[in-house]
Amino acid sequence: YHLDVKSAFLNGILEEEVYVQQPEGFLVKGQEDKVYHLKKALYGLKQAPRAWNARIDGYLHQNGFTKCPYEHAIYMKRNHQGEFLIICLYVDDLLYTGSCVEMLAEFKEAMFNEFEMTDNGLMSYFLGIEVKQQQDGIFISQKKYMKEILEKFKMSNCNPVNTPIATGMKLSREGIGDFVDSTLFKSLVGSLRY
Numbered sequence: 001y002h003l004d005v006k007s008a009f010l011n012g013i014l015e016e017e018v019y020v021q022q023p024e025g026f027l028v029k030g031q032e033d034k035v036y037h038l039k040k041a042l043y044g045l046k047q048a049p050r051a052w053n054a055r056i057d058g059y060l061h062q063n064g065f066t067k068c069p070y071e072h073a074i075y076m077k078r079n080h081q082g083e084f085l086i087i088c089l090y091v092d093d094l095l096y097t098g099s100c101v102e103m104l105a106e107f108k109e110a111m112f113n114e115f116e117m118t119d120n121g122l123m124s125y126f127l128g129i130e131v132k133q134q135q136d137g138i139f140i141s142q143k144k145y146m147k148e149i150l151e152k153f154k155m156s157n158c159n160p161v162n163t164p165i166a167t168g169m170k171l172s173r174e175g176i177g178d179f180v181d182s183t184l185f186k187s188l189v190g191s192l193r194y
Contacts, residue, residue, distance in 0.1 A: 001104065002120035003095050003111060012051025014116060015160055016124035034192035048130060049091075056089060079103060109127075149191045153184075 005011070019035040020042075022028065041048040057067070060075050065087065068074035075087040083100035085107055094111070098104050111117055123131050128145035131138060150156045 001108070002116040002123040002126065003094040003108065003121055005092040005094070006116040006118060007043075008056075008115075009041050009043050009048040009052045010050055012053075012055050014041055014047060015052055015054075016047065018045065018047065041082055060087070060089075063110065072119070078104070090127070093126070095126065121137075149188075152191070153188055172188075 018038045021035055023030065028034065038045075041051040045051075046191060061067075062154045063077075065075040065077045065085075067125075068076065075089065077085045080099065081100075083098065083103060085096065085098035085100070085103045087107075088095040094108060096104065098107075108119070122133050124133075125131065125144075128142055130141050130144055132140075147156070150158070
């Protein structure tokens with residue numbers, strides 16, 4: 001399942017003192033030289049992501065979750081019967097699954113009580129990955145993402161081949177030909193790696 005925390009960074013509690021100028025239109029007459037002392041994070045503050053992460057991490061620990069030592073975005077909780085609940089945190093998105101329907105429902109209710117949330121239901125699309133959950137299994141693909149890459153690099157009408165280069169081609173470092181735009185090339189390779 002997929003939950004989204006609305007305005008996640010606004011839930012972060014600042015550990016250091018942060019002051020901001022009065023915004024235009026909200027100046028207090030006669031006190032224009034005063035500033036605001038922030039207690040909670042605002043979007044745009046460099047401390048906001050860290051403050052939000054500390055808040056959600058603390059909340060999950062208080063509610064019996066343990067963080068995976070190898071992947072710090074994964075949290076797990078077990079009950080006395082050995083049933084489990086697993087959460088994946090990605091900034092303000094929470095993916096969760098488990099072996100117990102009651103644990104799933106309790107977690108969802110607890111999150112809605114603590115934070116303003118959006119319930120996205122069964123996960124269907126996340127970080128460029130399409131997910132189809134069916135009776136015979138869970139199937140993932142990046143079909144939409146790949147189409148976007150092909151369009152971005154003007155290759156949507158290209159012919160698919162098993163080998164992306166002519167067989168037997170000898171590559172050399174120097175030679176005759178056009179120089180490749182290294183920024184475009186790096187962007188393409190980065191898109192494929194993702």
